[in-house]
Amino acid sequence: MTQRLVVVGGDATGMSAAAQARRHRDVSDLEIVVFERGHFTSYSACGIPYWVGGHVRERDHLIARTPEEHRALGIDVRLRHEVVELDVAGGRLRSREPATGTETWTGYDHLVLATGARPIRPALPGIDAPGVHGVQTLDDGEALIAALAAGTGRRAVVVGAGYIGVEMAEALIRRGYEVTIVHSGAQPMSTLDPDMGVLVREALQGLDVNVVGDSEVTEIRTGDDGRIRAVFAAGREHPADVVVLGIGVAPETTLAAAAGLPIGNHGGLLTDSAMRVTGYDNIWAGGDCVEVLDLVSGMRRHIALGTHANKHGQIIGANIGGGYATFPGVVGTAVSKVCDLEVARTGLREKDARAVGLQYVTATIESTSRAGYLPDAPVMTVKMLAERLSGRLLGVQIVGREGAGKRVDIAAVALTAGMTVAQMTTLDLGYAPPFSPVWDPVLVAARKAVRAVRERG
Amino acid sequence: MTQRLVVVGGDATGMSAAAQARRHRDVSDLEIVVFERGHFTSYSACGIPYWVGGHVRERDHLIARTPEEHRALGIDVRLRHEVVELDVAGGRLRSREPATGTETWTGYDHLVLATGARPIRPALPGIDAPGVHGVQTLDDGEALIAALAAGTGRRAVVVGAGYIGVEMAEALIRRGYEVTIVHSGAQPMSTLDPDMGVLVREALQGLDVNVVGDSEVTEIRTGDDGRIRAVFAAGREHPADVVVLGIGVAPETTLAAAAGLPIGNHGGLLTDSAMRVTGYDNIWAGGDCVEVLDLVSGMRRHIALGTHANKHGQIIGANIGGGYATFPGVVGTAVSKVCDLEVARTGLREKDARAVGLQYVTATIESTSRAGYLPDAPVMTVKMLAERLSGRLLGVQIVGREGAGKRVDIAAVALTAGMTVAQMTTLDLGYAPPFSPVWDPVLVAARKAVRAVRERG
Numbered sequence: 001m002t003q004r005l006v007v008v009g010g011d012a013t014g015m016s017a018a019a020q021a022r023r024h025r026d027v028s029d030l031e032i033v034v035f036e037r038g039h040f041t042s043y044s045a046c047g048i049p050y051w052v053g054g055h056v057r058e059r060d061h062l063i064a065r066t067p068e069e070h071r072a073l074g075i076d077v078r079l080r081h082e083v084v085e086l087d088v089a090g091g092r093l094r095s096r097e098p099a100t101g102t103e104t105w106t107g108y109d110h111l112v113l114a115t116g117a118r119p120i121r122p123a124l125p126g127i128d129a130p131g132v133h134g135v136q137t138l139d140d141g142e143a144l145i146a147a148l149a150a151g152t153g154r155r156a157v158v159v160g161a162g163y164i165g166v167e168m169a170e171a172l173i174r175r176g177y178e179v180t181i182v183h184s185g186a187q188p189m190s191t192l193d194p195d196m197g198v199l200v201r202e203a204l205q206g207l208d209v210n211v212v213g214d215s216e217v218t219e220i221r222t223g224d225d226g227r228i229r230a231v232f233a234a235g236r237e238h239p240a241d242v243v244v245l246g247i248g249v250a251p252e253t254t255l256a257a258a259a260g261l262p263i264g265n266h267g268g269l270l271t272d273s274a275m276r277v278t279g280y281d282n283i284w285a286g287g288d289c290v291e292v293l294d295l296v297s298g299m300r301r302h303i304a305l306g307t308h309a310n311k312h313g314q315i316i317g318a319n320i321g322g323g324y325a326t327f328p329g330v331v332g333t334a335v336s337k338v339c340d341l342e343v344a345r346t347g348l349r350e351k352d353a354r355a356v357g358l359q360y361v362t363a364t365i366e367s368t369s370r371a372g373y374l375p376d377a378p379v380m381t382v383k384m385l386a387e388r389l390s391g392r393l394l395g396v397q398i399v400g401r402e403g404a405g406k407r408v409d410i411a412a413v414a415l416t417a418g419m420t421v422a423q424m425t426t427l428d429l430g431y432a433p434p435f436s437p438v439w440d441p442v443l444v445a446a447r448k449a450v451r452a453v454r455e456r457g
Numbered sequence: 458m459t460q461r462l463v464v465v466g467g468d469a470t471g472m473s474a475a476a477q478a479r480r481h482r483d484v485s486d487l488e489i490v491v492f493e494r495g496h497f498t499s500y501s502a503c504g505i506p507y508w509v510g511g512h513v514r515e516r517d518h519l520i521a522r523t524p525e526e527h528r529a530l531g532i533d534v535r536l537r538h539e540v541v542e543l544d545v546a547g548g549r550l551r552s553r554e555p556a557t558g559t560e561t562w563t564g565y566d567h568l569v570l571a572t573g574a575r576p577i578r579p580a581l582p583g584i585d586a587p588g589v590h591g592v593q594t595l596d597d598g599e600a601l602i603a604a605l606a607a608g609t610g611r612r613a614v615v616v617g618a619g620y621i622g623v624e625m626a627e628a629l630i631r632r633g634y635e636v637t638i639v640h641s642g643a644q645p646m647s648t649l650d651p652d653m654g655v656l657v658r659e660a661l662q663g664l665d666v667n668v669v670g671d672s673e674v675t676e677i678r679t680g681d682d683g684r685i686r687a688v689f690a691a692g693r694e695h696p697a698d699v700v701v702l703g704i705g706v707a708p709e710t711t712l713a714a715a716a717g718l719p720i721g722n723h724g725g726l727l728t729d730s731a732m733r734v735t736g737y738d739n740i741w742a743g744g745d746c747v748e749v750l751d752l753v754s755g756m757r758r759h760i761a762l763g764t765h766a767n768k769h770g771q772i773i774g775a776n777i778g779g780g781y782a783t784f785p786g787v788v789g790t791a792v793s794k795v796c797d798l799e800v801a802r803t804g805l806r807e808k809d810a811r812a813v814g815l816q817y818v819t820a821t822i823e824s825t826s827r828a829g830y831l832p833d834a835p836v837m838t839v840k841m842l843a844e845r846l847s848g849r850l851l852g853v854q855i856v857g858r859e860g861a862g863k864r865v866d867i868a869a870v871a872l873t874a875g876m877t878v879a880q881m882t883t884l885d886l887g888y889a890p891p892f893s894p895v896w897d898p899v900l901v902a903a904r905k906a907v908r909a910v911r912e913r914g
Contacts, residue, residue, distance in 0.1 A: 012895070047830055047890050054688030061830040306895045307888035314904075328883055344887055373504055373518040406860070406893070409867045409886045416884060417874030426785055427873060429866045430523070430792030430801055431764035432620070433504050436863070438469070438763045447771075 003030050005320060006093065006108035008083045009257065010036030011043065012113030012309035013287030013316070015065065018075045020317020021110075027074040030320075033106060034075060034290060035095050037082040040138050041067050046306050048141040049164065052148070054170030059138055086111075086259035088283070110282050110320050112207070113256055114313065117249035117288035117304045120196065126220030131228035132243045135168060148175055153241025156180070159232045160218050161188030165246035165337040166200070169209050172244070173339070180210040180240070182217055184231045191334060192397050193349045194207040196383055199399040203341040212238065249304045251289045266302040273326040275316045284320070286327075288314025292330030296347045296394060296415055297356045303330060331415040332395075335405040342405030346383060346412045347395025359388035361456045363448035367441035369403030371433035380404035382445040383420065384411075391420040391453040396442070403435070410442045419450040460487050462777060463550065463565035465712065467493030469766035470498065470744030470773070471571035472522065475532045477774020484531040484862045487777075490563060491532060492552050494539040497595050498524050503763050505598040506621065509605070510628030516595055543568075543716035545740070567739050567777050570713055570726060571770065574706035574745035576759045583677030588685035589700045592625060601701065603631055610698025613637070614688040616674050618645030622703035623657070623795040626666050629701070630796070637667040637697070639674055639690045639819030648791060649854050650806050652821070653840055656856040660798040669695065706761045708746045721748040723759035730783040732773045741777065743769025743784075750786030753804045753872055754813045754850060760787060788872040789852075792862040799862035803869045804852025805842060816845040818913045820905035824898035828890035837861035839902040841868075841878065848877040848910040853902070860892070867899045878906040 005021055007014040018032050034041070042065040050056045063290035067077040078095070084103070085094040092107040119134045121127055133144040156172040158165050161183035172179045181188065181204065187197025188204060188211060201211050215233035220243055223229045231238045253261075262270040262278050268291035270278045275290075277283040287309030291300040311327060318325040333346040353360045363384045367379035380400025387394055396411035398404050414424055424446035431438060439447075462472040462478055469877075475489050491498070499522040507513045524534040535552070542551040549564040576591045578584055590601040613629045615622050618640035622812070629636045638645065638661065644654025645661060645668060661668050672690035677700055680686045688695045708725035719727040719735050725748035727735045734740040734745075744766030748757040768784060775782040790803040810817045820841045825834035837857025844851055853868035855861050871881055881903035888895060896904075 044828065044830065044890070044895070046888075046895075047828060049889055050828075050831060055832060056830050094528075167889075219553075305888065307886070307893075307897075310895050311883060325884075328880075330885045333885045333887050335890045335892050337888050337889060342892075346885070346887075371501065371504060373501065373513050374507060375512060375514075403863070405889075406863065406887055407866070409864070409884075409897075410870055412885050412887065413867055413870035413874070413876075414878075417876065418872065419874065421871075423785075423873075426768060426783075427866075428790045428803070429764070429785045429870065430790050430803075430863055430870050431503075431762065432624075432792050432794060432862075433501070433507055434794045435792050435799075436764075438501070438503075438767050440764075440866075 002028060003109040004107065005030055005032045005110040005112065006106055007032065007034040007112040007114060008093070009116055010034045010041040010077060011114065011116060013304050013313035014112060015042040015070060016310050016313025017112045017114065017284070017286070017320065018070065019073065020314050021320040022073050022075060024318070024321025024323060032075045034070070034077045035081040035083050036077065036079050038137060038139065039068050039079055041065060041070055041077060043138055044306065045136055048135045049167035049365050051141055052135070052144055052168070053174040059142060062138065083255060086255050088261070110284065112316055113277070113283065113285040113289060115252045115255060115289045117253045119245060120247045121245065122247070123218060124219060126222055127441045129220060129222045129228055130226065131241070131250070131382070132220055132245065135164060136249065147242060151241055155180055155239050156242045156244065157182055157238050157240040158244045158246055159231065160246035160248065161185065161211070162191065162246060162248060163334065163336040166204065167336060168244045168246055169204065170338045171341050173207060173209070180212060180238050182212045182215050182231060182238060184214070184216045186213055188213070189343055191345055192343070193204040193383065196381065196397045196399050199381055200341070200343055204338065207339055221390035249288065251302055253289055256289070264300050266300065268289050268302045270300070273328065274319050275312050275327055284316045286316055292327070293331040295331050297352060299356060301330070301332070303332065305334065331410040331412050333408055335408055337405065340401055342398070342400055342402070344398040344405045345396070346408050346409035347393065347415050349395060350385065353385060353394055358394060360385045360394055361388060361449065361452035363445055363452050365441065365445045365448055367444050368437055369400060369441065370435065371437050374433055378402045378404065380441055382441050384445040384449045386421040386449045386453050388453065388456055389449065391422050393419055393421055393424060396445070407442055420444045421453065423455050425450060459485060460566040461564065462487055462489045462567040462569065463563055463739065464489065464491040464571060465550070465567040466571035466573055467491045467498040467534060468571065468573060469763050470770040471569060472499040472527060472740070473767050473770025474569045474571065474743070474777065475527065475776040476530065477771050478777040479530050479532060481775070481778025484606055489532045491527070491534045491713050492538040492540050493536050495594060495596065496536055498522060498527055498534060500595055501763065505592045505595070506624035506628045508598055509592070509601055509625070510631040516599060519595065524651065527559060527772065540712055543712050545718070547717050559750050567741065569738065569773055570734070570742040570746060571744050572709045572746045575709045576702060576706050578702065579674070579704070581674060581676060583679055586677060586679045586685055587683065589677055589702065589704050590791050590897040592621060593706065604699060608698055611635055612696050613699045613701065614639055614697040615701045615703055617689065617703035617705065618642065618668070619648065619703060619705060620791065620793040623661065624793060625703055626661065626702045627795045630666070637669060637695050638818055639669045639672050639688060639695060641671070641673045643670055645670065646800060648802055649800070650840065651679060653838065653854045653856055656838055657798070657800055661795065664796055683901065689757045706745065708759055710746055713742070713746070720758050720859055723746060723748050725759045730785065732769050733774050741773045749784070750784040752788050754809060756813060758787070758789070760789065762791065788869050790865055792865055794862065797853070797858055799857055799859070801855040801862045801865035802853070803865050804872050805841065806851065806852060810842060815851060817842045817851055818845060818906065818909035820902055820909050822898065822901045822905055824901050825894055826857060827892065831890055834863065835859045837898055839898050841902040841906045843906045844877040845910065845913055848879050848883060850876055850878055853899070864899055868907055878903045878910065882907060
């Protein structure tokens with residue numbers, strides 16, 4: 001008998017799950033229905049800053065697979081359908097077409113919740129003014145690009161100094177804007193320790209970005225014409241013609257929570273290793289709406305990142321398709337770029353380690369990413385955390401120029417494998433003058449961390 | 458009582474060992490004497506192609522630490538001293554100064570053999586003609602640069618298509634030469650499988666390098682004036698104004714072998730994990746003159762690479778200094794660059810796996826090193842070998858453009874940790890559009906390798 005898989009959310013997790021399930025089970029065996037409340041499927045939200053900045057010329061380049069392409073595979077994609085109620089006991093859900101108001105109940109044998117995340121929008125005066133832009137969806141990107149094209153002013157304020165904030169700063173610089181980043185932390189990029197964040201601030205300032213820290217935004221002020229005039233933060237006024245919000249996202253679990261599904265401390269759905277919602281045999285969830293296990297701390301976290309979302313979808317689809325796949329967890333790797341500055345991190349920061357009772361030592365080194373005798377060898381700073389006594393690697397943060405960012409992968413794999421920093425000192429990493437000094441910067445950091453472990457005892 | 462450490466060979470291993478030992482033990486505790494037959498200490502032989510090619514302007518930029526700097530640390534560096542005999546029973550060695558013919562016996566408490574490797578120079582007609590250049594030492598580099606500056610012809614033949622061969626091809630292109638590479642393999646870069654080597658050949662041809670494979674050189678012909686005219690290989694004549702030898706190196710163990718020290722199947726000294734020569738408590742060896750354990754195959758290999766040599770020196774120096782350090786082995790990582798082509802490998806090739814009785818599957822994929830929607834996203838090919846049944850990663854080869862080469866480090870760490878390709882599919886690697894597609898190419902290869910393991914059974 002034909003089963004029905006219903007997917008809520010048609011982006012990375014949802015469409016990967018659908019496509020992977022379809023690969024294993026044909027239309028006569030598995031009907032697949034996808035409800036997506038927006039206009040698009042399978043697009044790269046991470047690419048929006050590069051579209052705004054002009055690296056990517058057209059919106060459609062960010063779409064990996066269109067609804068039509070999915071339909072051609074026998075996946076019933078229903079755009080502009082919002083799922084408004086989940087009836088777990090009845091194995092069905094209620095969807096609504098905003099355009100017509102029509103509501104429909106649809107039963108499922110398997111359900112995939114891939115509802116993603118929603119941008120955090122603090123309830124500030126002026127937050128809903130035209131000219132205040134999020135950058136989570138293609139519609140957001142389109143609106144921002146139209147506003148930038150139509151705008152006459154040249155002053156932009158970015159609220160938030162995380163990955164999206166700094167990437168948007170670069171995009172706006174490329175479009176000729178004077179950019180101010182207003183953020184609440186001591187240093188930008190709070191996913192790094194402050195002593196590494198300061199390097200990001202200095203680099204941003206070197207790009208003529210006005211970086212304003214320790215500043216909670218209190219108001220976005222508009223003129224009588226309704227247009228934005230300024231952002232107020234910590235008692236200071238920052239003139240603005242356009243405002244971009246990059247404050248972060250929270251898991252979108254309204255539907256799931258109303259249905260009584262288990263939600264974790266960080267607001268995300270809880271799943272098992274196979275990405276089934278804990279306690280449910282036929283409900284699966286993945287991507288930005290779930291919490292994941294942090295393999296280093298042993299705690300659950302919420303991380304909104306396309307690479308995890310795609311993996312989750314692939315795993316869910318394989319399992320529904322009759323195969324077997326699991327997601328063991330994350331080590332918290334992230335990398336970003338603003339102009340020629342590369343920023344990366346994996347594992348625990350100092351405060352993460354403290355929060356879970358891990359005692360640690362740190363080692364910070366400066367090196368070049370190529371042989372130092374090559375001209376203009378780019379400089380990078382590597383900070384490494386290792387557990388006291390055991391010497392187990394706990395985390396790595398990197399700030400530098402070309403060749404810096406993806407070196408974090410060395411540490412990501414070492415963390416996954418549970419290596420000690422002593423074991424890392426003899427890693428057989430690729431060496432040639434255009435790629436690395438004879439001691440790769442990660443090895444230099446590991447050697448210093450070994451000494452720190454020994455000295456601290 | 459003051460002990461004496463004698464080091465034979467003043468480059469990476471020898472001087473690292475000396476400097477590291479000195480860090481732990483002062484002059485009153487440990488006298489350190491280094492015999493070096495050349496003119497320099499601690500230089501980067503790997504940098505010679507970049508000096509010849511003009512990236513590095515001066516010879517001295519390749520010198521990490523001069524004899525004077527070492528002497529200032531209390532290390533007695535004796536240049537132009539050749540060690541000609543080792544008396545293990547007597548704990549002493551005999552050195553000679555070629556300039557004067559003076560010979561001296563010097564006793565040691567600890568001995569470090571860091572005699573390096575010698576270039577392979579086949580006994581061919583014309584091999585010793587002026588205009589035939591090695592590129593192993595700074596003297597070699599200096600001679601080649603002088604010859605190129607003085608030369609009028611513009612045709613260069615590089616013999617050998619390994620790392621040095623292709624790097625020298627780039628250097629000669631940069632100097633305006635028409636370059637022919639003559640090599641004996643089916644494809645260049647025999648450290649790769651031929652199906653990956655073919656990509657290197659095509660890229661070299663794209664750079665207008667004339668690549669002549671399956672061709673053993675039989676003669677280097679000179680004119681009546683003694684100058685080089687052509688290289689003959691496999692019955693064909695390749696006109697040449699200058700010839701560069703990049704055929705490879707063999708461990709230089711003449712001294713050690715004459716003293717009865719243990720030599721392995723590949724001609725290198727055998728050591729234990731602490732880098733002591735097997736069976737000797739106070740004789741240490743490292744760098745290009747030793748064999749190392751291949752952690753993937755379980756066999757010993759000879760690998761001449763500065764990064765290993767430096768690690769060995771540091772480990773030896775720590776142990777002599779009263780500390781503790783070991784070298785577990787290598788996984789066989791190497792990376793190289795020729796113009797914008799990046800070539801990397803780690804672990805076993807197909808023939809390596811067969812040679813040690815490992816059954817395997819392969820997976821080859823093409824991907825971009827950045828998000829595909831970014832303009833000019835560079836393309837790369839990744840080949841992965843996994844053990845049949847177990848799915849253990851056995852090796853990775855990468856050929857591509859920017860961002861390709863150092864991705865081999867992901868596989869190098871995974872090999873060290875003994876990961877399976879299934880475990881690799883969920884590695885938490887750095888993702889952002891300028892750094893990677895949402896599925897890193899290494900993950901794409903791992904997924905395909907998982908399918909291959911399953912299909913092969």
